[in-house]
Amino acid sequence: MEGYKENFINFMLECGALKFGSFVTKSGRNTPFFINTGCYRTGTQLLELGMFYANAIKDSFGKDFNILFGPAYKGIPLAVATSMELSSMYNHDVAYCSNRKEVKDHGDKGILLGSPIKDGDRIVIIEDVTTAGTSIGETIPIIKAIANAKVIGLVVSVDRMERGTGTKSALAEIEETWGIKTTAIVTMKEVIDYLYNKPYNNKVLLNDEIKAEIDDYYEIYGVK
Secondary structure: OOHHHHHHHHHHHHHOOEEEEEEEOOOOOEEEEEEOHHHOOOHHHHHHHHHHHHHHHHHHHOOOOOEEEOOOOOHHHHHHHHHHHHHHHHOOOOEEEEEEEEEEOOOOOEEEEEOOOOOOOEEEEEOOEEOOOHHHHHHHHHHHHHOOOEEEEEEEEEEOOEEOOOOOEHHHHHHHHHOOEEEEEEEHHHHHHHHEOOEEOOEEOEOHHHHHHHHHHHHHHEOO
């Protein structure tokens, strides 16, 4: 596995963003692991996170887009931090944009904050994780309702590698449904392979018991 992927897994653990236990996802699934980018709270953490995202975006999309869209609310700091790192690392000056949960009817009116979206814009959506594709199904119609812009891709921090609404992975369903490319900084398989029975700060976080719970979870929600 590439070194930057190992660095990202360690980074998630250091920030408390990757946890093992009992959680419920947005799609209502009971899961033994959880990724929460809300744990990236300091300037240093966000700069480093933006660097990882910028690397993944550059590898998959190059410079063929001009807006980075972060769905509210967690996507807002992701879009801001990553747009800064794209400029710093690759001299790619892209605008950031996000939606509001409620339309603003005064001052800077509308549903968007950050850059406006206009016809011909090329957009990459940035999210924390995608479990069943629920969020992306809400986000793309918002963009399409505003302008004749093209969403070319989606980048997430971790590919959970589980089914969406059918038998294919959530990311594969998104690609098929919306005609966009998807990518992730790291996959859950890479996380499991890297951490399984490996000490982290003198403690094994992913032992045989937790690995069995993850295997059981993928028996239900894994790609068939």
